[in-house]
Amino acid sequence: MKRIVNSTPKRDGFRMPGEFEPQKRIWMIWPERPDNWRNGAKPAQETFKNIATTISKYTPVTMCVSHEQFANCRHMLPEDIRVVEMSNNDSWMRDCGPTFVKKDKTGEVRCVDWDFNAWGGLYDGLYFPWDKDDAIPEKVCEIEEQFCYKVKDFVLEGGSISVDGEGTLLTTEMCLLSKGRNPHLDKKQIEQRLKEYLNLEKIIWIKDGIDPNETNGHVDDVACFARPGEVVCIWTDDEKNPYYKACQDAYNTLINAIDAKGRKLKVHKLCMPKEDVKIGKNFKIDSVDGSKPREEGEPCVASYMNFLITNDAVIVPQFGDDNDRLAIKQLKEIFPDKDIVGVFSKEVIYGGGNIHCITQQQPK
Secondary structure, eight states: OOOBOSSOHHHHTOBOOOTTSOEEEEEEEOOOOTTTSSGGGHHHHHHHHHHHHHHHTTSOEEEEEOTTTHHHHHHHSOTTSEEEEOOOSSSOHHHHSOEEEEOTTTOOEEEEEEEOOTTTHHHHOSBSOOHHHHTHHHHHHHHHTOOEEEEEEEEOOGGGOEEOSSSEEEEEHHHHTOTTTOTTSOHHHHHHHHHHHHTOSEEEEESOOSOTTTTSSOGGGTEEEEETTEEEEEEOOOTTSTTHHHHHHHHHHHHTOBOTTSOBOEEEEEEOOSSOEEOOTTOOOOOOTTBOOOOTTOEEOOOTTOOEEETTEEEEEEOSOTTHHHHHHHHHHHOTTSEEEEEEOHHHHHHTOOTGGGOEEEEO
16 A cells, blocks of 8 residues: 655645643653763663653653664663664664654554654764665555655755744754755745645744754753643853853743744743763773764753653653753753653763654654
8 A cells, every 4th residue: 555645745635743631642662872972871771761661651752773773772661662673774764764744633643754864864974874764664654554745856954953843943053054954945945835834823933952063963962841821941141051041042032932822931940851862981982984983971851841742741861960950950840740850861971862863752
């Protein structure tokens, strides 16, 4: 059965739901590549297990894993987490996986399959090849028996966008206008493509992200929608903080923004960690052609913003930092009807992302 739809979600009445809307499942990919994850990926696998197990208390989880790692993954994860064999290049399901869209009248869910090129392709991408990751959305569609919209000649990662489910999207210019993504399109053409395939009316552009080297500044380290009309934004009062200017600029953009429904946004501040996270001395990371090795002392971007909103809970990164508890407290005030659950996630940061980056929600 041919599952590729020769149309667009907007034409067919599908929209991308907000992350805070009811979810059927969370998708993840098991880490293994030794040139990205230290010590043969064993510490990362333990952390992925902890994150997946925590999420599964609130929402079913499917873990995709290579043939070589299937037995190990299945052994490590609880029985209630579904494990499926799926070839991959690395474990960033948010970015290489599908975006799900939904038709409210019928409840039908479909996939949007963007091009994936490892955050910049041959211009400034992080690894080569990326063909297995690029094929993941189609495979997820097959497993879920869903129809799929294939967006031709358009690179997009899920971590670069956040939507309110009512026609508004947040993103950054640093990422979507980067030369490694869609240099053949200008800003207006990129907006039009997003509006057509996510059913949008308004795009709010934040100038810069805080992660220029890994993702070219994904928005999921900076801001996201908590619910329609309300966003969460990173914040620090410390002028010596390396992200001080980015925090100020993002906040000022958001407090002056108007959404698709004509609302002025309510903006919640979320603290940043007090201390930097850096690559340590005893990191055994293999050097492989086609990837960028991580070096001792290299800074890693740590942001509490890289949380996952799921059914009845928000799963929040924890770093062993003095601000860990403050972040939990602030998020409890923003999401009073949800459990706020912290999971220690430094191993994910060492690989180049965090909890939001390794998960992708499928709406009910």
